[in-house]
Amino acid sequence: MSGSVNISAGRSYLAIPGPSVVPDQVLQAMHRASPNIYAGDLVEMTATLIPDLQRIARTRHQVAIYISNGHGAWEAALQNTLQPGDLVLVPSSGRFAIGWSEMAEGLGIEAEVLDFGNHAPWDLDRIAERIAADRDHRIKAVLGVHVDTSSSIRNDVAALRGILDAAGHPALLMADCIASLGCERFEMDAWGVDVMVSACQKGLMVPPGLGFVFFNDRAAAARKALPRISRYWDWVPRANPAEFYQYFGGTAPTHHLYGLRAALDMIHAEGIENVWNRHARLARTIWAACEAWSSAGPLRMNVPDRTLRSNAVTALHIGSPLGTELRMWLEQHLGLTLGIGLGMAAPNSPDWHGFFRLGHMGHVNGHMAMGLLGGIDTGFKALGIPHGPGALDAAATALAAR
Ligand SMILES: *Cc1c(COP(=O)(O)O)cnc(C)c1O
Numbered sequence: 001m002s003g004s005v006n007i008s009a010g011r012s013y014l015a016i017p018g019p020s021v022v023p024d025q026v027l028q029a030m031h032r033a034s035p036n037i038y039a040g041d042l043v044e045m046t047a048t049l050i051p052d053l054q055r056i057a058r059t060r061h062q063v064a065i066y067i068s069n070g071h072g073a074w075e076a077a078l079q080n081t082l083q084p085g086d087l088v089l090v091p092s093s094g095r096f097a098i099g100w101s102e103m104a105e106g107l108g109i110e111a112e113v114l115d116f117g118n119h120a121p122w123d124l125d126r127i128a129e130r131i132a133a134d135r136d137h138r139i140k141a142v143l144g145v146h147v148d149t150s151s152s153i154r155n156d157v158a159a160l161r162g163i164l165d166a167a168g169h170p171a172l173l174m175a176d177c178i179a180s181l182g183c184e185r186f187e188m189d190a191w192g193v194d195v196m197v198s199a200c201q202k203g204l205m206v207p208p209g210l211g212f213v214f215f216n217d218r219a220a221a222a223r224k225a226l227p228r229i230s231r232y233w234d235w236v237p238r239a240n241p242a243e244f245y246q247y248f249g250g251t252a253p254t255h256h257l258y259g260l261r262a263a264l265d266m267i268h269a270e271g272i273e274n275v276w277n278r279h280a281r282l283a284r285t286i287w288a289a290c291e292a293w294s295s296a297g298p299l300r301m302n303v304p305d306r307t308l309r310s311n312a313v314t315a316l317h318i319g320s321p322l323g324t325e326l327r328m329w330l331e332q333h334l335g336l337t338l339g340i341g342l343g344m345a346a347p348n349s350p351d352w353h354g355f356f357r358l359g360h361m362g363h364v365n366g367h368m369a370m371g372l373l374g375g376i377d378t379g380f381k382a383l384g385i386p387h388g389p390g391a392l393d394a395a396a397t398a399l400a401a402r
Pocket of ligand 1: 018069070071147149208
Protein backbone atom coordinates (compact mmCIF):
# COMPACT_ATOMS: atom_id res chain seq x y z
CA MET A 1 0.00 0.00 0.00
CA SER A 2 2.96 2.31 -0.46
CA GLY A 3 3.04 5.23 -2.84
CA SER A 4 1.04 8.39 -2.97
CA VAL A 5 -2.17 7.15 -4.56
CA ASN A 6 -5.06 8.16 -2.34
CA ILE A 7 -7.59 5.33 -2.17
CA SER A 8 -9.95 6.81 0.41
CA ALA A 9 -12.49 8.34 -2.02
CA GLY A 10 -15.80 6.53 -2.37
CA ARG A 11 -18.54 5.87 0.14
CA SER A 12 -17.19 5.83 3.68
CA TYR A 13 -18.23 3.21 6.22
CA LEU A 14 -18.74 3.98 9.91
CA ALA A 15 -18.36 0.55 11.53
CA ILE A 16 -18.61 1.71 15.15
CA PRO A 17 -21.09 0.37 17.72
CA GLY A 18 -23.39 3.33 17.44
CA PRO A 19 -24.41 5.44 15.79
CA SER A 20 -24.82 2.79 13.12
CA VAL A 21 -25.16 3.03 9.35
CA VAL A 22 -28.32 4.97 8.44
CA PRO A 23 -30.16 3.39 5.47
CA ASP A 24 -30.95 5.55 2.45
CA GLN A 25 -34.64 4.79 3.04
CA VAL A 26 -34.39 6.41 6.47
CA LEU A 27 -32.45 9.41 5.18
CA GLN A 28 -34.94 9.89 2.35
CA ALA A 29 -37.88 9.69 4.73
CA MET A 30 -36.29 12.48 6.79
CA HIS A 31 -35.58 14.69 3.78
CA ARG A 32 -38.76 16.74 3.66
CA ALA A 33 -40.24 20.10 4.60
CA SER A 34 -41.18 20.62 8.23
CA PRO A 35 -44.60 19.07 8.81
CA ASN A 36 -47.52 20.52 10.73
CA ILE A 37 -47.14 19.35 14.33
CA TYR A 38 -50.77 20.04 15.34
CA ALA A 39 -52.76 17.90 12.94
CA GLY A 40 -52.53 15.69 9.92
CA ASP A 41 -49.99 13.20 8.69
CA LEU A 42 -47.37 13.51 11.45
CA VAL A 43 -49.94 13.02 14.19
CA GLU A 44 -51.48 9.97 12.53
CA MET A 45 -48.12 8.50 11.58
CA THR A 46 -46.77 8.82 15.13
CA ALA A 47 -49.64 6.72 16.46
CA THR A 48 -48.58 3.90 14.12
CA LEU A 49 -45.10 3.82 15.68
CA ILE A 50 -46.33 2.54 19.04
CA PRO A 51 -47.62 -0.90 18.01
CA ASP A 52 -44.58 -1.43 15.81
CA LEU A 53 -42.19 -0.60 18.65
CA GLN A 54 -44.13 -3.03 20.84
CA ARG A 55 -43.74 -5.74 18.20
CA ILE A 56 -39.99 -5.29 18.07
CA ALA A 57 -39.67 -5.36 21.86
CA ARG A 58 -42.04 -8.37 22.03
CA THR A 59 -44.33 -6.65 24.47
CA ARG A 60 -48.00 -5.77 24.76
CA HIS A 61 -47.14 -3.13 27.36
CA GLN A 62 -46.62 0.61 27.09
CA VAL A 63 -43.83 2.65 25.56
CA ALA A 64 -42.82 6.28 26.06
CA ILE A 65 -40.73 8.06 23.42
CA TYR A 66 -38.26 10.74 24.49
CA ILE A 67 -36.21 13.25 22.54
CA SER A 68 -32.99 11.92 24.01
CA ASN A 69 -30.15 9.49 23.59
CA GLY A 70 -29.74 6.32 25.62
CA HIS A 71 -28.55 8.25 28.66
CA GLY A 72 -31.89 10.06 28.69
CA ALA A 73 -33.75 6.75 28.52
CA TRP A 74 -31.64 5.49 31.45
CA GLU A 75 -32.62 8.54 33.48
CA ALA A 76 -36.28 8.30 32.48
CA ALA A 77 -36.52 4.68 33.63
CA LEU A 78 -35.04 5.57 37.03
CA GLN A 79 -37.10 8.75 37.47
CA ASN A 80 -40.37 6.90 36.96
CA THR A 81 -39.77 4.04 39.36
CA LEU A 82 -37.38 5.02 42.16
CA GLN A 83 -36.73 7.77 44.65
CA PRO A 84 -33.69 9.06 46.51
CA GLY A 85 -32.55 6.57 49.14
CA ASP A 86 -33.80 3.51 47.25
CA LEU A 87 -31.30 0.72 46.59
CA VAL A 88 -30.70 -0.84 43.17
CA LEU A 89 -28.53 -3.83 42.33
CA VAL A 90 -26.42 -3.54 39.17
CA PRO A 91 -24.67 -6.67 37.93
CA SER A 92 -21.93 -5.43 35.59
CA SER A 93 -20.14 -6.81 32.55
CA GLY A 94 -18.72 -3.54 31.36
CA ARG A 95 -18.72 0.21 31.23
CA PHE A 96 -22.40 0.71 30.38
CA ALA A 97 -23.62 -1.06 33.52
CA ILE A 98 -21.33 1.20 35.53
CA GLY A 99 -22.69 4.19 33.63
CA TRP A 100 -26.29 3.32 34.48
CA SER A 101 -25.34 2.84 38.16
CA GLU A 102 -23.69 6.29 38.16
CA MET A 103 -26.83 7.77 36.65
CA ALA A 104 -28.80 6.28 39.56
CA GLU A 105 -26.34 7.68 42.10
CA GLY A 106 -26.71 11.12 40.54
CA LEU A 107 -30.41 10.92 41.41
CA GLY A 108 -29.66 10.03 45.04
CA ILE A 109 -30.39 6.34 44.50
CA GLU A 110 -27.96 3.93 46.15
CA ALA A 111 -26.42 1.65 43.52
CA GLU A 112 -24.74 -1.58 44.55
CA VAL A 113 -22.61 -2.88 41.69
CA LEU A 114 -21.76 -6.58 41.41
CA ASP A 115 -18.76 -6.19 39.14
CA PHE A 116 -17.96 -9.22 37.00
CA GLY A 117 -15.28 -7.38 35.05
CA ASN A 118 -14.95 -6.76 31.33
CA HIS A 119 -14.59 -10.33 30.09
CA ALA A 120 -17.35 -12.32 31.81
CA PRO A 121 -21.13 -12.32 31.88
CA TRP A 122 -23.16 -12.06 35.07
CA ASP A 123 -22.36 -14.71 37.65
CA LEU A 124 -25.93 -15.85 38.27
CA ASP A 125 -25.07 -17.71 41.48
CA ARG A 126 -23.60 -14.61 43.06
CA ILE A 127 -26.61 -12.53 42.02
CA ALA A 128 -28.95 -15.19 43.45
CA GLU A 129 -27.03 -15.15 46.74
CA ARG A 130 -27.31 -11.39 47.00
CA ILE A 131 -31.03 -11.43 46.20
CA ALA A 132 -31.68 -14.22 48.71
CA ALA A 133 -29.79 -12.27 51.38
CA ASP A 134 -32.04 -9.24 50.86
CA ARG A 135 -34.80 -10.59 53.11
CA ASP A 136 -36.34 -7.21 53.92
CA HIS A 137 -36.47 -6.33 50.21
CA ARG A 138 -34.36 -3.21 50.34
CA ILE A 139 -33.40 -3.74 46.69
CA LYS A 140 -36.06 -1.97 44.65
CA ALA A 141 -34.77 -2.78 41.17
CA VAL A 142 -32.15 -4.82 39.35
CA LEU A 143 -30.57 -2.93 36.42
CA GLY A 144 -29.24 -5.34 33.79
CA VAL A 145 -27.46 -4.37 30.59
CA HIS A 146 -28.35 -7.01 27.98
CA VAL A 147 -25.43 -6.38 25.64
CA ASP A 148 -22.65 -4.31 27.19
CA THR A 149 -21.27 -2.46 24.19
CA SER A 150 -17.92 -1.79 25.86
CA SER A 151 -17.02 -5.46 26.41
CA SER A 152 -19.33 -7.06 23.80
CA ILE A 153 -20.64 -9.46 26.46
CA ARG A 154 -24.26 -10.60 26.08
CA ASN A 155 -26.05 -11.37 29.33
CA ASP A 156 -28.95 -13.68 30.11
CA VAL A 157 -31.78 -11.31 31.05
CA ALA A 158 -34.39 -14.07 31.45
CA ALA A 159 -32.17 -15.71 34.09
CA LEU A 160 -32.43 -12.56 36.23
CA ARG A 161 -36.19 -12.92 36.24
CA GLY A 162 -35.74 -16.55 37.26
CA ILE A 163 -33.58 -15.48 40.22
CA LEU A 164 -36.09 -12.88 41.41
CA ASP A 165 -39.02 -15.29 41.06
CA ALA A 166 -37.23 -18.14 42.80
CA ALA A 167 -36.54 -15.85 45.76
CA GLY A 168 -40.05 -14.36 45.71
CA HIS A 169 -38.32 -10.97 45.49
CA PRO A 170 -40.45 -8.01 44.31
CA ALA A 171 -37.64 -5.88 42.82
CA LEU A 172 -38.36 -4.50 39.36
CA LEU A 173 -36.31 -6.01 36.56
CA MET A 174 -34.97 -3.31 34.23
CA ALA A 175 -33.05 -4.09 31.05
CA ASP A 176 -30.84 -1.85 28.91
CA CYS A 177 -31.38 -3.00 25.32
CA ILE A 178 -29.81 0.05 23.70
CA ALA A 179 -27.28 -2.09 21.82
CA SER A 180 -29.43 -5.17 21.39
CA LEU A 181 -32.91 -4.06 20.30
CA GLY A 182 -33.25 -4.89 16.62
CA CYS A 183 -30.04 -6.98 16.70
CA GLU A 184 -30.45 -9.81 19.19
CA ARG A 185 -33.38 -11.86 20.38
CA PHE A 186 -35.11 -9.99 23.16
CA GLU A 187 -38.53 -10.93 24.57
CA MET A 188 -39.71 -8.33 27.06
CA ASP A 189 -42.89 -10.07 28.19
CA ALA A 190 -41.76 -13.70 27.94
CA TRP A 191 -38.60 -12.88 29.86
CA GLY A 192 -40.50 -11.00 32.57
CA VAL A 193 -38.83 -7.63 32.09
CA ASP A 194 -40.64 -4.77 33.85
CA VAL A 195 -38.81 -1.82 32.25
CA MET A 196 -36.75 -1.82 29.06
CA VAL A 197 -34.76 1.14 27.76
CA SER A 198 -33.49 1.63 24.25
CA ALA A 199 -32.52 4.30 21.75
CA CYS A 200 -32.86 4.74 18.00
CA GLN A 201 -29.26 4.96 16.73
CA LYS A 202 -28.07 1.37 16.96
CA GLY A 203 -30.19 -1.56 15.80
CA LEU A 204 -33.01 0.82 14.87
CA MET A 205 -30.85 2.59 12.26
CA VAL A 206 -32.03 6.18 12.88
CA PRO A 207 -29.66 9.10 13.64
CA PRO A 208 -29.25 9.64 17.41
CA GLY A 209 -32.10 11.53 19.06
CA LEU A 210 -34.89 9.21 20.24
CA GLY A 211 -34.95 7.28 23.51
CA PHE A 212 -37.55 4.66 24.41
CA VAL A 213 -38.77 3.36 27.74
CA PHE A 214 -41.06 0.34 27.68
CA PHE A 215 -42.86 -0.43 30.95
CA ASN A 216 -45.35 -2.99 32.18
CA ASP A 217 -48.12 -2.79 34.77
CA ARG A 218 -45.81 -3.51 37.73
CA ALA A 219 -43.59 -0.63 36.69
CA ALA A 220 -46.63 1.59 36.14
CA ALA A 221 -47.73 0.79 39.70
CA ALA A 222 -44.30 1.79 41.02
CA ARG A 223 -44.65 5.08 39.16
CA LYS A 224 -48.08 5.70 40.72
CA ALA A 225 -46.69 5.16 44.22
CA LEU A 226 -44.05 7.91 43.87
CA PRO A 227 -44.78 11.11 45.78
CA ARG A 228 -43.59 13.32 42.91
CA ILE A 229 -42.08 12.98 39.48
CA SER A 230 -40.06 15.09 37.09
CA ARG A 231 -42.55 16.65 34.69
CA TYR A 232 -40.19 16.20 31.78
CA TRP A 233 -39.40 12.52 32.33
CA ASP A 234 -42.88 11.42 33.46
CA TRP A 235 -43.86 8.56 31.19
CA VAL A 236 -47.63 8.76 31.86
CA PRO A 237 -48.55 11.59 29.42
CA ARG A 238 -46.02 10.30 26.89
CA ALA A 239 -47.54 6.85 26.81
CA ASN A 240 -51.17 8.05 27.03
CA PRO A 241 -51.21 11.49 25.43
CA ALA A 242 -54.43 13.51 25.43
CA GLU A 243 -52.69 16.06 23.16
CA PHE A 244 -50.06 15.31 20.55
CA TYR A 245 -47.36 17.42 22.23
CA GLN A 246 -47.64 15.25 25.35
CA TYR A 247 -45.98 12.39 23.48
CA PHE A 248 -42.77 14.39 23.57
CA GLY A 249 -43.16 16.78 26.48
CA GLY A 250 -43.11 19.63 23.94
CA THR A 251 -42.24 19.94 20.26
CA ALA A 252 -42.18 16.63 18.42
CA PRO A 253 -38.89 15.34 16.94
CA THR A 254 -40.53 15.67 13.54
CA HIS A 255 -37.94 14.27 11.15
CA HIS A 256 -36.71 11.57 13.48
CA LEU A 257 -40.25 10.21 13.63
CA TYR A 258 -40.36 9.86 9.84
CA GLY A 259 -36.96 8.22 9.94
CA LEU A 260 -38.13 5.79 12.61
CA ARG A 261 -41.25 4.99 10.58
CA ALA A 262 -39.06 4.03 7.62
CA ALA A 263 -36.71 1.97 9.80
CA LEU A 264 -39.58 0.05 11.40
CA ASP A 265 -41.00 -0.64 7.93
CA MET A 266 -37.66 -2.11 6.90
CA ILE A 267 -37.45 -4.29 10.02
CA HIS A 268 -40.99 -5.59 9.57
CA ALA A 269 -40.45 -6.24 5.87
CA GLU A 270 -37.40 -8.34 6.70
CA GLY A 271 -39.02 -9.92 9.77
CA ILE A 272 -37.55 -9.49 13.23
CA GLU A 273 -36.51 -13.16 13.46
CA ASN A 274 -34.61 -12.79 10.20
CA VAL A 275 -33.05 -9.57 11.44
CA TRP A 276 -31.73 -11.48 14.48
CA ASN A 277 -30.52 -14.35 12.32
CA ARG A 278 -28.78 -11.98 9.92
CA HIS A 279 -26.91 -10.39 12.82
CA ALA A 280 -25.94 -13.85 14.10
CA ARG A 281 -24.58 -14.92 10.74
CA LEU A 282 -22.63 -11.71 10.20
CA ALA A 283 -21.24 -12.02 13.73
CA ARG A 284 -20.03 -15.57 13.00
CA THR A 285 -18.38 -14.21 9.85
CA ILE A 286 -16.58 -11.49 11.78
CA TRP A 287 -15.55 -13.86 14.58
CA ALA A 288 -14.13 -16.37 12.11
CA ALA A 289 -11.73 -13.69 10.84
CA CYS A 290 -10.89 -12.36 14.31
CA GLU A 291 -10.16 -15.86 15.60
CA ALA A 292 -7.86 -16.55 12.63
CA TRP A 293 -5.98 -13.24 13.06
CA SER A 294 -5.61 -14.00 16.78
CA SER A 295 -3.86 -17.32 16.11
CA ALA A 296 -0.57 -15.40 15.80
CA GLY A 297 0.48 -11.86 16.64
CA PRO A 298 -0.99 -9.43 19.17
CA LEU A 299 -4.74 -9.42 18.42
CA ARG A 300 -7.07 -10.87 21.09
CA MET A 301 -10.85 -11.04 21.21
CA ASN A 302 -12.21 -9.59 24.43
CA VAL A 303 -14.66 -12.46 24.87
CA PRO A 304 -13.05 -15.83 24.17
CA ASP A 305 -16.27 -17.86 24.46
CA ARG A 306 -18.50 -17.52 21.37
CA THR A 307 -21.67 -18.28 23.32
CA LEU A 308 -21.12 -15.19 25.50
CA ARG A 309 -20.52 -12.76 22.64
CA SER A 310 -22.96 -10.20 21.35
CA ASN A 311 -24.02 -10.45 17.71
CA ALA A 312 -23.98 -6.65 17.39
CA VAL A 313 -20.50 -5.56 18.50
CA THR A 314 -17.05 -7.13 18.85
CA ALA A 315 -14.45 -5.78 21.29
CA LEU A 316 -10.77 -6.44 20.56
CA HIS A 317 -7.38 -5.82 22.16
CA ILE A 318 -4.21 -5.41 20.11
CA GLY A 319 -1.94 -3.44 22.44
CA SER A 320 -0.91 0.19 22.49
CA PRO A 321 -0.44 2.07 20.21
CA LEU A 322 -1.51 -0.39 17.52
CA GLY A 323 -5.26 -0.06 18.16
CA THR A 324 -5.25 3.67 17.50
CA GLU A 325 -2.76 3.36 14.63
CA LEU A 326 -4.95 0.79 12.92
CA ARG A 327 -8.09 2.90 13.34
CA MET A 328 -6.34 6.01 12.02
CA TRP A 329 -4.85 4.20 9.05
CA LEU A 330 -8.16 2.63 8.02
CA GLU A 331 -10.01 5.90 8.27
CA GLN A 332 -7.41 7.89 6.35
CA HIS A 333 -6.69 5.37 3.64
CA LEU A 334 -9.82 3.25 3.23
CA GLY A 335 -12.63 5.49 4.47
CA LEU A 336 -13.39 2.84 7.11
CA THR A 337 -13.95 3.94 10.71
CA LEU A 338 -13.70 1.45 13.60
CA GLY A 339 -14.87 2.08 17.16
CA ILE A 340 -12.55 3.12 19.95
CA GLY A 341 -12.13 0.90 23.01
CA LEU A 342 -14.41 1.98 25.82
CA GLY A 343 -14.00 1.38 29.53
CA MET A 344 -11.14 -1.08 29.10
CA ALA A 345 -8.36 1.31 30.10
CA ALA A 346 -8.45 4.80 31.56
CA PRO A 347 -8.14 7.58 28.98
CA ASN A 348 -4.46 8.60 28.66
CA SER A 349 -3.32 5.45 30.48
CA PRO A 350 -0.55 3.46 28.73
CA ASP A 351 -2.92 0.89 27.24
CA TRP A 352 -5.65 3.28 26.15
CA HIS A 353 -4.57 3.01 22.52
CA GLY A 354 -4.60 -0.78 22.63
CA PHE A 355 -8.31 -1.45 22.08
CA PHE A 356 -10.84 -1.13 19.30
CA ARG A 357 -14.37 -2.31 18.58
CA LEU A 358 -16.31 -3.33 15.51
CA GLY A 359 -19.96 -2.33 15.24
CA HIS A 360 -22.09 -4.77 13.24
CA MET A 361 -25.52 -3.58 14.25
CA GLY A 362 -28.47 -2.53 12.14
CA HIS A 363 -28.12 -1.87 8.42
CA VAL A 364 -25.26 -4.28 7.72
CA ASN A 365 -25.06 -7.07 5.16
CA GLY A 366 -22.57 -9.63 3.93
CA HIS A 367 -20.57 -7.43 1.62
CA MET A 368 -20.22 -4.80 4.32
CA ALA A 369 -18.95 -7.41 6.79
CA MET A 370 -16.47 -8.71 4.21
CA GLY A 371 -15.41 -5.15 3.36
CA LEU A 372 -14.86 -4.41 7.04
CA LEU A 373 -12.74 -7.54 7.46
CA GLY A 374 -10.87 -7.00 4.19
CA GLY A 375 -10.09 -3.46 5.32
CA ILE A 376 -8.69 -4.62 8.65
CA ASP A 377 -6.62 -7.33 6.96
CA THR A 378 -5.24 -4.65 4.63
CA GLY A 379 -4.44 -2.42 7.61
CA PHE A 380 -2.49 -5.20 9.30
CA LYS A 381 -0.42 -5.67 6.17
CA ALA A 382 0.11 -1.95 5.54
CA LEU A 383 1.25 -1.36 9.13
CA GLY A 384 3.26 -4.57 9.40
CA ILE A 385 1.19 -5.88 12.30
CA PRO A 386 1.73 -9.64 12.71
CA HIS A 387 -1.47 -11.67 12.41
CA GLY A 388 -2.61 -15.24 11.90
CA PRO A 389 -3.29 -16.30 8.29
CA GLY A 390 -6.49 -17.24 6.51
CA ALA A 391 -8.85 -14.75 8.15
CA LEU A 392 -10.68 -13.69 5.01
CA ASP A 393 -10.94 -17.27 3.82
CA ALA A 394 -12.40 -18.30 7.17
CA ALA A 395 -14.83 -15.38 7.06
CA ALA A 396 -16.05 -16.22 3.56
CA THR A 397 -16.51 -19.85 4.59
CA ALA A 398 -18.51 -18.79 7.66
CA LEU A 399 -20.63 -16.38 5.62
CA ALA A 400 -21.33 -19.01 2.97
CA ALA A 401 -22.39 -21.59 5.59
CA ARG A 402 -26.06 -21.53 6.46
C1 LIG B 1 -24.89 3.22 23.38
C2 LIG B 1 -25.28 2.62 24.68
C3 LIG B 1 -25.71 3.40 25.76
C4 LIG B 1 -25.69 4.90 25.73
O1 LIG B 1 -26.48 5.41 24.74
P1 LIG B 1 -26.28 6.94 24.30
O2 LIG B 1 -27.27 7.11 23.21
O3 LIG B 1 -24.87 7.07 23.86
O4 LIG B 1 -26.58 7.77 25.48
C5 LIG B 1 -26.12 2.76 26.90
N1 LIG B 1 -26.11 1.43 27.00
C6 LIG B 1 -25.70 0.65 26.00
C7 LIG B 1 -25.72 -0.83 26.16
C8 LIG B 1 -25.27 1.22 24.80
O5 LIG B 1 -24.85 0.44 23.80
